[in-house]
Amino acid sequence: MKLSHGMSHSALHTVPWVLFVVAEMENMGNFHIQLSEAMKEEVKKVEAFRERQKEQRKKFESIMEKVQKRKVSLFRKTMESKKNYEARCKEADEAEQTSEKSAIVGKNGEKVRHRAKQCRQAACEAEKLYLTNIDQLESIRQDWEETHRSTCEVFQQMEADRISLLRCTLWDHCNHISMQCVKDDEFFEEVRKHLEHCDITTDNNCFIEMKRTGWHPPEPIVFESYYQRETKSRHGNGRARLTGGGEDLMRRTSNPLLESGTKINVDSRPSVLPSSEEDGSYASLLDLQQPAVDEDAYVALYNYTAQVEDELTVQRGDVVQVLERGDDGWWTVERNGQEGIVPGNYLGKL
Structure with a gap:
């Protein structure tokens, strides 16, 4: 999987047909992104339309709820007044019938007639209240009916708008999908044509x-002897690690000029190097002077x-011809027809 992924982004990009295929796939992806954005916009429109209708419907429902509550309340009041009216009428009739049947005179007869008269007055008042409630209920009923009719008309129009919007939205959605399918088919056809060149x-x-x-x-890893490595290892600055010549190694490391890998010119002042009187193993630079040679001629300063096998043995005072100066500090030299490598800081310019 990793290899194929790497090829798709590196090796395959060097093939001309793949560049076109990748471009076509990117174009297809861009069209899909545009389609998704268009669909998101359509969804936002539908959601905004739904919220708008929700608020409008809630307003009309609130009006209808208030009218309905008033109508129900007045209806109950009218029914109670009707019951009271019927009860008062019944009492008045009974009182009048009692008054007519009885031939009581005096105070008792007067009380009966007075009670019948009061019952009739109560019945008349109940009738008036009942008629008033009926008139109010009719007015509320007409108002409720008109409000209900107008609300239903509004809801019907809202439903028509909702169906129309959904129809148009789905129609546009189908058009977008159909158009995208056509474009995808065209892109895939172009991709198939170019895949033939794979x-x-x-x-x-x-x-x-x-x-x-x-x-x-x-190369395989081979065994390296520790002791053999000690005798053959070299420093990165071109100095050799000598095992048999401890005295020479001591002299090399004790000289600051040689320790820093500085080349010594024999034409320099004698004070740069120790004289033979200070160290018997060194020769005076005046004794090492040779006839003039070319620029590649160097003199060995030390043994x-x-x-x-590829190294060359030199003695102090030997004149060598430098053939190549290695970056690692080891120089290829030639002396008396023999070639080999020696440490560059063992040589001085003539």
Whole structure:
């Protein structure tokens, strides 16, 4: 999976047909993104329309609820007044019938007639209240009916608008999807045409050419003797680590000019190097002067014994010809027809 991913972003990009395929796929993705944005806008419109209708419907429902409550309350009041009116009429009739049947005279007869008269007055008042409530209920009923009719008309129009919006939205959605399908088919057809030019061998060779690390596998790890490495190891600045010449090594490390890898010119002042009187193992620079030679002629300042096959043994005072100056501090020199490498800080310019 990782290899294929790497090829898709590196090796395959070197193949011309793949560039077109990738471009077509990107275009297709961009069109899908545009389609998703258009669909999001349509959804936002539908949501805004729904919220707007919700608020409008809530307002009319609140009006209808108030009118309905008034109508119900007045209806109950009218029914109570009706019951009271019927009860008062019944009492008045009974009182009048009692008054007519009885031939009581005096105070008792007067009381009966007075009670019948009061019952009739109560019945008349109940009738008036009942008629008033009926008139109010009719007025409320007409208001409720008109409000109900107008609210139903508004709701009907809202429903028509909702259906119309959904129909148009779905129609546009189908058009977008249909158009996207046509474009996708065109893109896929172009991709298929260019995929015909795909060459697996060429792609693999291209990938190998771009990602290879070499023509040969790494060398195997071999055993290295610790003691042999001690005798053959070299410092990065070009100095050799001598095992048999402890005295020469002591002299090299004790001289600050040699420790820093500085080249010594024999034409310099004698005070730069120790004289033979200070150290018997060094020769005076005046004794090492040789006839003028070319710029590649150097003189050996110290004795050096070859440690490996490609090194060259030199003695102090030997004149050598420098063939190559290595970056690692080891120089290739030639002396008396023999070539080899020696430490560069063992040589001085003539």
